[in-house]
Amino acid sequence: MKRKSMEEYFFKILMVVSILIVLGGILSVIFTVVLKGVSALSLSMLIESPHGGYYLGGGGGILNAILGSLYLACGAIILSITLSLPVAMSLHQSTMKSRYVEYIRTSLDIACGIPTIIYGAVVFTIMVFIGARSSLFWGMITVAIFILPIMIRSIDEIMLQTPKKIKIAAFALGSTRTEMLSVVVKQSFPGIVTAILLAFGRGIGDAASILFTAGYSDSLPTSLFEPVATLPLAILFQISSPYPVVQQRAYASGLILLVIVLTASIASRVLSKKFMKYVVK
Amino acid sequence: MERGSLDRWSIRFMSIIAFLTSLIAIIIAIVLMWKSFPLLQISTIQEIVLGSIWQPLAGGFGFFPFIMGTIWVTLLAMGIAIPLGLFSAIFLAEYSPGHIRESIKPLIDLLAGIPSVLFGLWGILVIVPWVRDTIAPMWGVSTTGYCVLTGGIVLSIMVLPLIISLSDELFRTVPLDIKKASLALGATKWQTVKYVLFRKTYPGLLAAIILGFSRAFGETMAVLMVVGNVAKVPTSVFDPAYPLTALIANNYGEMLSIPLFDSAIMMAALILFIIVVIFNILSKLLLIRIQKAV
Numbered sequence: 001m002k003r004k005s006m007e008e009y010f011f012k013i014l015m016v017v018s019i020l021i022v023l024g025g026i027l028s029v030i031f032t033v034v035l036k037g038v039s040a041l042s043l044s045m046l047i048e049s050p051h052g053g054y055y056l057g058g059g060g061g062i063l064n065a066i067l068g069s070l071y072l073a074c075g076a077i078i079l080s081i082t083l084s085l086p087v088a089m090s091l092h093q094s095t096m097k098s099r100y101v102e103y104i105r106t107s108l109d110i111a112c113g114i115p116t117i118i119y120g121a122v123v124f125t126i127m128v129f130i131g132a133r134s135s136l137f138w139g140m141i142t143v144a145i146f147i148l149p150i151m152i153r154s155i156d157e158i159m160l161q162t163p164k165k166i167k168i169a170a171f172a173l174g175s176t177r178t179e180m181l182s183v184v185v186k187q188s189f190p191g192i193v194t195a196i197l198l199a200f201g202r203g204i205g206d207a208a209s210i211l212f213t214a215g216y217s218d219s220l221p222t223s224l225f226e227p228v229a230t231l232p233l234a235i236l237f238q239i240s241s242p243y244p245v246v247q248q249r250a251y252a253s254g255l256i257l258l259v260i261v262l263t264a265s266i267a268s269r270v271l272s273k274k275f276m277k278y279v280v281k
Numbered sequence: 282m283e284r285g286s287l288d289r290w291s292i293r294f295m296s297i298i299a300f301l302t303s304l305i306a307i308i309i310a311i312v313l314m315w316k317s318f319p320l321l322q323i324s325t326i327q328e329i330v331l332g333s334i335w336q337p338l339a340g341g342f343g344f345f346p347f348i349m350g351t352i353w354v355t356l357l358a359m360g361i362a363i364p365l366g367l368f369s370a371i372f373l374a375e376y377s378p379g380h381i382r383e384s385i386k387p388l389i390d391l392l393a394g395i396p397s398v399l400f401g402l403w404g405i406l407v408i409v410p411w412v413r414d415t416i417a418p419m420w421g422v423s424t425t426g427y428c429v430l431t432g433g434i435v436l437s438i439m440v441l442p443l444i445i446s447l448s449d450e451l452f453r454t455v456p457l458d459i460k461k462a463s464l465a466l467g468a469t470k471w472q473t474v475k476y477v478l479f480r481k482t483y484p485g486l487l488a489a490i491i492l493g494f495s496r497a498f499g500e501t502m503a504v505l506m507v508v509g510n511v512a513k514v515p516t517s518v519f520d521p522a523y524p525l526t527a528l529i530a531n532n533y534g535e536m537l538s539i540p541l542f543d544s545a546i547m548m549a550a551l552i553l554f555i556i557v558v559i560f561n562i563l564s565k566l567l568l569i570r571i572q573k574a575v
Binding site: 004005007008011012014015016017018019021022023025026028029030032033036083084086087089090091093094103104106107108109110111113114115116117118119120121122124125126145148149152176177178179198201202204205206207208211212232235236239250251254257258261262264265 | 284285287288291292294295296298299300302303304305306307308309312313316364365366368369371372373376377385388389390391392394395396397398399400401402403405406407438441445468469470471472474492495496498499500501502506526529530533543546547550553554557558560561562565
């Protein structure tokens with residue numbers, strides 16, 4: 001065999017081996033969480049809050065963490081949608097490639113890359129400074145702040161895909177800049193839905209940012225200013241318990257979190273496909 | 282209100298919010314510097330970065346073990362993820378038939394969305410026992426399994442989706458004509474990849490790798506769960522480590538009780554912040570260079 005075809009053969013094998021290792025890793029992560037979780041899951045996990053002595057192996061479930069996580073992520077998402085849409089629109093309408101718009105984009109890109117633990121630490125510092133205690137409210141704020149740059153940049157990129165003709169047509173019909181932007185939003189709606197649901201998955205799965213801003217509590221929050229339990233933290237606390245019964249519950253909590261995140265990710269695919277029919281091609 | 286002035290006011294309102302969001306990164310930098318400043322008054326940057334005595338109660342704040350912990354875990358993770366990710370991306374972009382690519386890509390995107398706690402859980406359940414019972418005995422070492430190697434493996438799986446999807450997209454931007462020209466001259470597919478694809482995309486690949494690095498630096502939960510958290514400079518991959526992110530996560534709840542401790546934790550966050558921002562700006566500069574070239 002010629003040297004170059006031997007080389008070809010060698011690297012082809014290397015590539016197949018790499019992709020197999022990667023796929024094996026992915027499947028191993030998913031199957032481990034699912035299999036361990038299914039065997040540990042019970043109905044009471046889903047519909048009860050922790051009873052006394054839960055972390056010593058007592059009865060109860062993690063309803064508080066499931067609902068807490070959903071409250072937190074939904075609140076944060078609503079907050080960041082209301083802020084990110086205007087920002088993305090503003091970036092979009094400044095059609096001139098000014099240095100100012102580039103500055104905003106760059107600083108948002110930098111914010112996207114900052115680890116969530118730093119967001120958590122900074123918000124916690126501010127909370128200490130003004131004397132606030134960890135609560136659902138501050139958890140929401142922290143999560144909203146760290147998904148905001150991600151959401152703005154993805155909506156911004158999606159809006160850039162809008163055909164120029166549509167914008168020109170909108171202006172030609174006499175619309176103002178704001179009315180033109182509403183056309184752009186409608187046109188990029190499927191992408192915006194995807195961005196929102198992906199950000200939801202990011203928000204609900206993050207533990208580092210809410211470790212001290214949201215606190216933890218064994219009961220359901222009755223107001224915005226009470227500490228709230230969340231799934232990622234429930235997993236973290238349960239897995240570090242010395243009791244095998246409690247560790248089992250971490251596996252079940254992991255499965256619940258995985259199901260929520262996967263549902264969001266699948267929903268984003270289905271919904272964006274569904275909304276595609278309203279898009280002018 | 283009249284349409285014209287409604288338009289003007291809403292545009293103005295939107296650009297004010299846009300300006301405010303651009304301040305997020307700056308405010309974070311200011312808070313971190315403000316809080317970590319007191320520590321700089323009692324010791325020099327050199328003592329903080331290169332000192333290895335970590336005794337908060339006695340006022341010893343040397344970050345060297347933590348910085349080394351972060352570097353060991355990150356380098357190991359990237360050492361695993363870069364070759365695996367690049368080879369997988371080449372396979373997906375150039376070698377695999379369309380339907381295989383179409384079925385693998387969603388799986389990789391899915392992996393990108395899985396919360397880091399679940400990777401930590403997977404690490405504890407699968408990688409820790411594997412390292413403890415299989416890998417370490419092979420080298421004749423005994424370890425608890427909570428070590429740099431475990432952290433590196435878990436982290437590498439987490440940055441793989443980023444590297445694979447970025448470089449896969451890069452490879453696909455290379456015009457078909459150039460590839461065909463290379464193949465027509467008698468080059469094999471691998472030679473085309475080596476001499477045409479790599480040469481055409483290397484700034485982008487570098488940007489992807491740098492982004493992977495900055496992601497790996499900042500990853501907290503999964504690493505914290507499997508890396509052992511012992512404040513000592515690791516001497517082998519089977520030693521436990523204590524990365525900066527884990528230091529912040531484990532301590533910022535109690536940082537108010539010890540003098541200057543909060544300042545030290547914020548210093549850790551500041552070091553992390555500076556590293557990550559530099560890496561992000563580097564990759565952005567590289568990407569701008571590509572856009573200009575295209």
